[in-house]
Amino acid sequence: MANEMMKTLVQTGRGTPTGNLLRRYWVPVMLSSEIAEPDGPQIRVQIMGEKLLAFRDTQGRPGLISEFCSHRGVSLYFGRNEDNGIRCSYHGLKFDVTGKCVDVPQAPQVCERMSITGYPCVERAGILWAYMGPKDKQPAPPGVEWANLPDDHVFVSKRLQESNYLQAMEGGIDTSHVSFVHRFEVDGDPLHQGTKANDYIKADGNVIFEIERNDFGLTLFGRRKGEPDSYYWRVTQWLFPWYNLIPPFGDHALGGHVWVPIDDHHCWAWSINFQPHRPLSAQERQHLSEGKGVHCEYEEGTAVPGGTFRPKANKENDYLLDRVAQKEKRAFSGVFGFAAQDASLQESMGPIQDHENEKLLPSDRAIVMARRMLYEAAVNLEQGIEPPALDSNKQRVRAAGVLLPIEQKPQDWAKVHLADAKDQQVYSL
Numbered sequence: 001m002a003n004e005m006m007k008t009l010v011q012t013g014r015g016t017p018t019g020n021l022l023r024r025y026w027v028p029v030m031l032s033s034e035i036a037e038p039d040g041p042q043i044r045v046q047i048m049g050e051k052l053l054a055f056r057d058t059q060g061r062p063g064l065i066s067e068f069c070s071h072r073g074v075s076l077y078f079g080r081n082e083d084n085g086i087r088c089s090y091h092g093l094k095f096d097v098t099g100k101c102v103d104v105p106q107a108p109q110v111c112e113r114m115s116i117t118g119y120p121c122v123e124r125a126g127i128l129w130a131y132m133g134p135k136d137k138q139p140a141p142p143g144v145e146w147a148n149l150p151d152d153h154v155f156v157s158k159r160l161q162e163s164n165y166l167q168a169m170e171g172g173i174d175t176s177h178v179s180f181v182h183r184f185e186v187d188g189d190p191l192h193q194g195t196k197a198n199d200y201i202k203a204d205g206n207v208i209f210e211i212e213r214n215d216f217g218l219t220l221f222g223r224r225k226g227e228p229d230s231y232y233w234r235v236t237q238w239l240f241p242w243y244n245l246i247p248p249f250g251d252h253a254l255g256g257h258v259w260v261p262i263d264d265h266h267c268w269a270w271s272i273n274f275q276p277h278r279p280l281s282a283q284e285r286q287h288l289s290e291g292k293g294v295h296c297e298y299e300e301g302t303a304v305p306g307g308t309f310r311p312k313a314n315k316e317n318d319y320l321l322d323r324v325a326q327k328e329k330r331a332f333s334g335v336f337g338f339a340a341q342d343a344s345l346q347e348s349m350g351p352i353q354d355h356e357n358e359k360l361l362p363s364d365r366a367i368v369m370a371r372r373m374l375y376e377a378a379v380n381l382e383q384g385i386e387p388p389a390l391d392s393n394k395q396r397v398r399a400a401g402v403l404l405p406i407e408q409k410p411q412d413w414a415k416v417h418l419a420d421a422k423d424q425q426v427y428s429l
């Protein structure tokens, strides 16, 4: 059963149970800026094993369509983006942003049956999102807080991770790893340093978790010693099927991730920072674009439209491992940067972790719950039972770091202060 579950969860191609499930949610596909210009160059993009082409048409509408022409399978990457559509360079068939065939020069009468796959798109937070599921099941656009803020409140980046999405995402659910591989990073990083959060985290390494399963996914309540009459709670959210929201540090921007399969051996690790109530300052934006916090620096020339967005620290250079820094306790594993630290460990498991031989610990309870939720939903969907967490209103939750009186239940507090984040203050220390 466990075996069957893991095999099912790591496969996301079209027609697989997990692939069908993930296609019922809006998918972050690429940066909007990769197709900035109307009639600009079209970009190849692969999501869940599907080879797709993104472009912006003459009217500025984004399109995400099959990469290949319906005539004889030529890649439309070599076509022409002009006059509200992509024209295949081989024999001139033309397709609009929806994939509809709008011109067959040789045989106009067959135009209708020459259409190719096209997915509905929305643009939010500088990301092009697509819905890749059945047409009649399209949910409301994503309700997660950062995707609904003005653009200047949000910074997003993506990086290639050379592993299955599941083991990457599990790093976002498994908050107990922060005390190890990220231990020394929080002091020097401008998105984390100088906060009470660091003091509490350092003072009490024995974090005790309570996990709540709810309408949108999981809430993880991590308890540490606070002041004499209080506990310090760090509240992490995992939103079905692939988001997490990280408990904040002081006044620094709030953060989160999304993990989206490219194929079964690669995923996009999206990293997000945002300020709910104000635009990010020039300084914050500068740090973020330099790759600080949960973002990264890129291998030269790869962070360009349609590029690989491969990090500068990657598996070929052992993530720039520095044994001296490790010895001197400047980097726990010798790797610097949150993103590279996570990627190095998660990619070291191999493109798909050998789940058969893993031996889970009590601290893996949240991961096990998330796996079960995804698996149940995938299996249920095969039997016609609708997936959970499609109500975008339920996704408006927020993460927090807060001191609560010893006797107060954090679950009750979260229902009032974190469920519909929009009009709430940020709880962070």
Ligand code: FES
Residues within 6 Å of the ligand: 069, 070, 071, 072, 073, 074, 088, 089, 090, 091, 092, 093
């Ligand atoms: S292959 Fe595209 S028009 Fe012939």
Ligand SMILES: [Fe+2]
Residues within 6 Å of the ligand: 171, 177, 178, 182, 338, 342
């Ligand atoms: Fe991490």
